[in-house]
Amino acid sequence: GESVGLHLPTLSVQEGDNSIINCAYSNSASDYFIWYKQESGKGPQFIIDIRSNMDKRQGQRVTVLLNKTVKHLSLQIAATQPGDSAVYFCAENLSGTYKYIFGTGTRLKVLA
Amino acid sequence: SAVISQKPSRDICQRGTSLTIQCQVDSQVTMMFWYRQQPGQSLTLIATANQGSEATYESGFVIDKFPISRPNLTFSTLTVSNMSPEDSSIYLCSSMSGGGTEAFFGQGTRLTVV
Numbered sequence: 001g002e003s004v005g006l007h008l009p010t011l012s013v014q015e016g017d018n019s020i021i022n023c024a025y026s027n028s029a030s031d032y033f034i035w036y037k038q039e040s041g042k043g044p045q046f047i048i049d050i051r052s053n054m055d056k057r058q059g060q061r062v063t064v065l066l067n068k069t070v071k072h073l074s075l076q077i078a079a080t081q082p083g084d085s086a087v088y089f090c091a092e093n094l095s096g097t098y099k100y101i102f103g104t105g106t107r108l109k110v111l112a
Numbered sequence: 113s114a115v116i117s118q119k120p121s122r123d124i125c126q127r128g129t130s131l132t133i134q135c136q137v138d139s140q141v142t143m144m145f146w147y148r149q150q151p152g153q154s155l156t157l158i159a160t161a162n163q164g165s166e167a168t169y170e171s172g173f174v175i176d177k178f179p180i181s182r183p184n185l186t187f188s189t190l191t192v193s194n195m196s197p198e199d200s201s202i203y204l205c206s207s208m209s210g211g212g213t214e215a216f217f218g219q220g221t222r223l224t225v226v
Contacts, residue, residue, distance in 0.1 A: 008152060034214055043204055043217035044155070046113070089154060091215070098143050098208065100215055102155040 008087060010107045019077040023090035023103045028071060030092035034100075035064060035075045039086045047075070047088075077108075085110045114139050116218035118205050124224045125195055132191045133221045135205030140185035142209055146178070149202040149220070158203075161188040195225045 013019045025033065031052040036044035050057045050064045050073075057064050063076040073090050090103040115138040125131050135144065144161040159167040159180055167180035181189045192199050205218040 032213075036217075041219075041222075043116075043219045046214050046216070049214055098145075098160065099157060105154050 008105045008107045010109055012109045012111055013080050014111050015082060016079055019075075019080045019084070019108060021075045021077075021088050021106045021108065023073040023075075023106075025071050025073055025090065025092040025103065026101060027092060027094055028068070029095050030101075031095040032093040033064070033066060033073055034091045034093075035062075035073075036089045036091060036102075037084075037086045038089065038105075044089060080108075080110050082110050082112065084108060113214075114141060114207050114209075114216045116205055116207060116216055118203075118218035118221050120221055121219060122222040122224075124226060127196050127225055129195055130191055130193045131195065131223060132189050133203055133205070135188045135190070135218055137186045137207050141207040142185075143207060144182060144188045145206040145208075145215070146180060146188070146190045147204040147206060147217075149204060151201070155204065158190070161190075192223065195223075197225045199223065200225045 034049045035047045037047050038044045048059045048062050048064050050066050055066050061078045065074045077084055085108055087105050087107045089105045091100040093100055117136045119134045146158040147155040148158050149155050157170050158173045158178055159169045161167050161180050161182040163182045163185055177193055179191045202220040202222050204220045206215045208215040
């Protein structure tokens with residue numbers, strides 16, 4: 001199927017290594033953040049979220065870090081696997097609204 | 113989590129024609145949204161589909177070009193009118209149950225206009 005992220009920045013990681021994907025968000029009034037994974041031919045899939053009253057949240061093999069001072073979000077994937085190859089987007093939810101603003105995205109390529 | 117189905121999953125259309133995309137959610141949801149994802153780009157919100165009232169459009173998107181229906185709490189349609197090659201994109205339906213909650217997405221409709 002068609003690929004998304006053909007022109008997006010690419011992060012290449014060796015299988016088994018840890019991946020760190022970064023995102024700068026735009027609005028200091030945003031209070032809820034999500035990382036999405038989008039595989040080729042599919043819609044974005046929820047990975048992990050974090051609220052603005054936290055600076056770290058862990059899931060299964062994934063960790064999200066939030067630095068409100070510099071409006072920065074990162075996604076860490078431990079022991080990266082071939083199935084992690086996809087485009088990753090951060091999304092911010094403006095406080096008091098239903099709107100999400102999506103970041104530009106990063107394509108993660110896992111090398112065998 | 114809600115499951116969202118979109119139809120068609122892809123289509124190739126002639127310029128000047130219109131295409132209606134359907135979005136079905138497996139549960140009643142308050143908010144439904146339509147996004148556009150141009151090739152190699154991120155997602156851009158087109159409009160919020162409100163049940164029982166007109167859709168709310170984002171800057172740069174107008175009702176004449178992208179009419180939306182929301183007849184009930186589980187269904188919405190987006191029409192891409194008078195298409196041109198610049199409308200070639202992935203169109204995504206999304207839903208959420210309230211502010212500050214995760215948004216779920218359909219698999220997208222891949223539109224190519226020739």
